[in-house]
Amino acid sequence: MFSSLNIFRIVALLEGVSYLLLLFIATPIKYLVNDPQYVKLLGMPHGLLFVAYVALAVLFKKQFSWNNKTFLIVLLAAIIPFGTFYIDRKYLKPLSENG
Template sequence: MLSFKNIFRIVALLEGVSYILLLFIATPIKYMANDPQYVKMLGMPHGILFIAYVAMAFMLKNDYKWNNRTFMVVLLASIIPFGTFYVEKKFLKPNRNG
């Protein structure tokens, strides 16, 4: 069975992938090919994953024993491309935080 921490790791991965797809594939297609369908298709799932990531970060802050600075890095990573991958590698590994 998946723990809440492992679900957060999965959400972080999916949020990062959806953000990259939205920024580097869907948005250029929207403006260069005048085709907004990919932004419409990826926008809602990304938004849901973003909200889930932020909400779960708040819920897990004490479990991971993040200080305020680390917590801000975790939150800011959700708006920086590839940021959630950094957070996963640096702060979410199971052998590091249990």
């Protein structure tokens, strides 16, 4: 079924997509059209996905044998647009391919 690694990869993907939607769609609409409904709509799911991403990263640090530098990169990726996509490709996908 779903391994814990696959769940982490899905959360990373969803967190990244929600962040991009919030940053590049909802926020401009809020300030350019004065319509905050999209920020309100996307804000809570993005916040929950962000917390889930960070929590999973903390839980899996030891399991994946990440050193402090790698762990910091994984955490910082959550606040950089497209960062979680990079983490998935660079760190998580190779782990899932190795089994």
